[in-house]
Amino acid sequence: MDVDIGNALGTTPGLTEETLERLDDRVASAHERIARGMDADEFGYASLTLPETTDPEAIREATDAFETPSAVLTVGIGGSALGAGTLSDALPSDVDAYVLDNVDPDDVKRLLGSLPLDDVVINVVSRSGTTAETLANFLVVRDAMDRAGVDWTERTLVTTGEEGNLRRLADRHDLPALDVPEGVPGRFSMLSTVGLAVAALQGYDVEAVLAGGRDGMDALSGSLFESPAYAYGATTYALAERGALTNAVMPYAESLETFAEWFAQLWAESLGKDGLGQTPARALGATDQHSQLQLYRAGPRDKLVTVIRPTERAEVPIPETDLEGLSYLGGSSLGDLLDAEFDATEASLAEAGVPNVRIEVDRVDERALGELCYGMEAACVLYGELANVPTFTQPAVEWGKRAARGLLGGGEFPEADAVAEKRELRIERG
Numbered sequence: 064m065d066v067d068i069g070n071a072l073g074t075t076p077g078l079t080e081e082t083l084e085r086l087d088d089r090v091a092s093a094h095e096r097i098a099r100g101m102d103a104d105e106f107g108y109a110s111l112t113l114p115e116t117t118d119p120e121a122i123r124e125a126t127d128a129f130e131t132p133s134a135v136l137t138v139g140i141g142g143s144a145l146g147a148g149t150l151s152d153a154l155p156s157d158v159d160a161y162v163l164d165n166v167d168p169d170d171v172k173r174l175l176g177s178l179p180l181d182d183v184v185i186n187v188v189s190r191s192g193t194t195a196e197t198l199a200n201f202l203v204v205r206d207a208m209d210r211a212g213v214d215w216t217e218r219t220l221v222t223t224g225e226e227g228n229l230r231r232l233a234d235r236h237d238l239p240a241l242d243v244p245e246g247v248p249g250r251f252s253m254l255s256t257v258g259l260a261v262a263a264l265q266g267y268d269v270e271a272v273l274a275g276g277r278d279g280m281d282a283l284s285g286s287l288f289e290s291p292a293y294a295y296g297a298t299t300y301a302l303a304e305r306g307a308l309t310n311a312v313m314p315y316a317e318s319l320e321t322f323a324e325w326f327a328q329l330w331a332e333s334l335g336k337d338g339l340g341q342t343p344a345r346a347l348g349a350t351d352q353h354s355q356l357q358l359y360r361a362g363p364r365d366k367l368v369t370v371i372r373p374t375e376r377a378e379v380p381i382p383e384t385d386l387e388g389l390s391y392l393g394g395s396s397l398g399d400l401l402d403a404e405f406d407a408t409e410a411s412l413a414e415a416g417v418p419n420v421r422i423e424v425d426r427v428d429e430r431a432l433g434e435l436c437y438g439m440e441a442a443c444v445l446y447g448e449l450a451n452v453p454t455f456t457q458p459a460v461e462w463g464k465r466a467a468r469g470l471l472g473g474g475e476f477p478e479a480d481a482v483a484e485k486r487e488l489r490i491e492r493g
């Protein structure tokens with residue numbers, strides 16, 4: 064993974080070489096803190112040792128219990144689904160991967176109507192074992208399998224904490240079960256059992272993903288000028304300090320669209336604390352050049368754009384054409400066109416003085432994805448250290464959970480009462 068921060072200098076908001084030099088002293092101290100946390104396996108910092116602590120053998124042992132299925136359905140939400148989804152949506156596989164990470168009844172009905180229930184592995188993942196959406200979906204999926212005459216206990220893999228509903232379920236029915244790693248918040252768990260069980264079921268090279276993570280780990284150093292991950296974390300932090308409160312992440316690869324969704328949780332849930340943070344906006348190149356780029360170039364100077372691309376792409380030539388004004392495309396290729404648009408977007412933003420950072424990976428494969436995700440996790444941890452926020456907790460998501468639970472009769476929660484006090488000003492069709 065390479066990071067190029069040149070287009071964050073002299074922009075609005077923007078940095079200078081002196082800013083970065085001064086900031087590098089703070090990066091060095093932050094790295095010492097991070098390294099201590101990693102060495103001591105401290106809560107949260109343990110995430111950055113997963114490339115060494117994750118046991119691929121344990122993952123294979125659990126997943127080998129299942130003959131190669133035609134499909135795998137992950138029932139989880141947030142970090143319990145997005146890491147696996149990042150790999151599944153980026154890499155080819157003969158095993159189809161589906162994710163239920165929402166409780167939209169129309170979507171669940173549609174999916175259950177199309178799934179080969181007798182040839183799917185249900186990969187149910189929840190660290191806590193109490194997440195309403197995950198457990199509700201699992202109960203619905205299990206019921207559907209019962210009604211289809213499929214023994215769900217033969218087709219279910221559980222990944223969960225030491226205790227809780229899913230652990231008890233696995234024990235009661237002797238289900239293959241994987242442990243979620245201790246001290247690793249869900250959004251940081253892609254390089255663990257949580258993100259890699261599906262990869263194993265889909266036939267991906269799990270060791271290569273972890274090797275990529277180790278590449279990222281080995282690249283951490285006490286200087287942003289020597290570590291791509293820290294260069295990204297320090298630059299995004301310093302730009303936020305100067306007003307770039309949105310970070311539009313724009314991969315120029317369809318295969319990285321789910322990665323951007325994974326990044327959004329990592330960045331928002333880790334850094335959105337104490338009135339601080341940087342809103343991750345999700346975009347896709349080249350598509351959003353015909354959409355959000357207008358705002359990025361000509362809208363408020365309150366953002367940076369992160370453009371990401373693999374330098375190796377599939378070869379799809381564009382046939383010669385006499386279409387008026389388009390003959391220049393003939394003989395070129397879709398990859399050439401996409402890369403020209405990438406370069407043009409970067410230059411367009413720079414010319415308008417909008418800060419943008421380039422991240423490049425050689426290609427979209429297991430090792431590159433492992434390094435990219437590890438790098439973003441390390442960048443996030445560094446940003447959190449520099450911003451002095453509690454990176455690894457997410458207390459703000461609890462209020463809504465209590466309100467929803469109270470509304471469904473799951474207990475007495477004052478948050479549910481607050482729902483009834485909503486201020487109304489309904490505007491109805493005349």
Ligand SMILES: O=P(O)(O)OC[C@H]1O[C@](O)(CO)[C@@H](O)[C@@H]1O
Nearest residue numbers: 140141142143189190191194249
């Ligand atoms: O794995 P669990 O405990 O079901 O949590 C799922 C997701 O919900 C959160 O805890 C937020 O509610 C995320 O941090 C996490 O990734």
